[in-house]
Amino acid sequence: MLPKIGPYAFNGLDDYMEFFQRRGLYPTAKNCGYCSIPMYTSTRNRSDGLVWRCHRCRRTIAMRTGTFLSGQKIEMDNWLNLVYYWATETPVKQAIVHTGLKPKVVIQQYRFLRDLCSRKLLATPAALFGGPGVIVQTVERCFSQSKKNGCGQQWIFGLVDTSTKPTRGYLHYVEDREATTLLPIIEENTQDGTVIHSDKWTSYRRESTLHGIADNRHFVNPVGEAYTKQIVDSYWNKAKSKFKAMKGVKREWINEYLDEFMWREEYGKDLLQCFENIIDHIAEIYPQ
Numbered sequence: 001m002l003p004k005i006g007p008y009a010f011n012g013l014d015d016y017m018e019f020f021q022r023r024g025l026y027p028t029a030k031n032c033g034y035c036s037i038p039m040y041t042s043t044r045n046r047s048d049g050l051v052w053r054c055h056r057c058r059r060t061i062a063m064r065t066g067t068f069l070s071g072q073k074i075e076m077d078n079w080l081n082l083v084y085y086w087a088t089e090t091p092v093k094q095a096i097v098h099t100g101l102k103p104k105v106v107i108q109q110y111r112f113l114r115d116l117c118s119r120k121l122l123a124t125p126a127a128l129f130g131g132p133g134v135i136v137q138t139v140e141r142c143f144s145q146s147k148k149n150g151c152g153q154q155w156i157f158g159l160v161d162t163s164t165k166p167t168r169g170y171l172h173y174v175e176d177r178e179a180t181t182l183l184p185i186i187e188e189n190t191q192d193g194t195v196i197h198s199d200k201w202t203s204y205r206r207e208s209t210l211h212g213i214a215d216n217r218h219f220v221n222p223v224g225e226a227y228t229k230q231i232v233d234s235y236w237n238k239a240k241s242k243f244k245a246m247k248g249v250k251r252e253w254i255n256e257y258l259d260e261f262m263w264r265e266e267y268g269k270d271l272l273q274c275f276e277n278i279i280d281h282i283a284e285i286y287p288q
């Protein structure tokens with residue numbers, strides 16, 4: 001049986017090359033930098049099987065030069081397999097067993113994909129939350145890797161738009177929970193006229209009056225709003241289940257995991273769709 005990755009079957013390096021080129025991961029044409037004439041592909045025993053070659057000066061260039069895999073040793077088939085494992089939420093440990101790759105390589109590629117999620121989210125300005133009269137609820141939850149240590153300074157701040165289906169939210173790791181830290185995040189992510197439900201509504205009101213920011217948001221005490229609480233809890237619980245994989249994650253990586261969660265909410269509800277989308281987003285971010 002041919003090796004399969006998701007719905008795709010591959011019969012040797014040529015098929016991988018065809019996939020990489022068709023999906024815009026590798027270039028389909030290249031000019032020689034010295035002679036400015038089109039290069040042709042020729043076989044040479046490297047990780048990609050092919051190299052670009054100039055028929056005039058005989059120089060060669062690796063297929064992956066100038067792509068997202070530039071300078072890396074991982075083979076196309078292993079890499080594509082890893083993307084599929086990541087897309088289908090296979091834990092790192094299992095991906096290591098399945099592929100036989102070194103842990104370092106698997107961790108590095110998973111990180112690369114999470115970083116892509118962050119970059120895609122940054123490059124795609126999301127529609128602002130809320131709107132006149134729309135309720136956006138704030139979320140402040142402790143992110144602690146060990147119960148013993150308590151929460152310390154590890155907090156995740158979020159906004160959940162209660163009017164959207166499926167629920168749209170934004171989560172970010174914050175160093176502290178001062179109104180001065182959180183207000184700018186609220187202002188950046190919500191529209192004028194939004195009704196912000198928050199337990200800290202009094203300090204937000206005070207701060208926003210003091211500094212003249214977010215004065216077009218209405219800060220309200222959320223007491224008695226069981227319906228919005230339910231929406232927020234269900235969004236948070238979904239996110240929290242992902243955090244289990246974050247055990248032992250370095251603090252500076254928390255936002256990467258949060259971005260991955262938000263990216264999956266937007267682009268990867270279905271696991272196959274997740275695989276297709278991350279491939280497309282690599283091609284977008286590393287255009288050939």
Ligand SMILES: [Zn+2]
Pocket residue numbers: 032033034035036054055056057058059
């Ligand atoms: Zn040349």
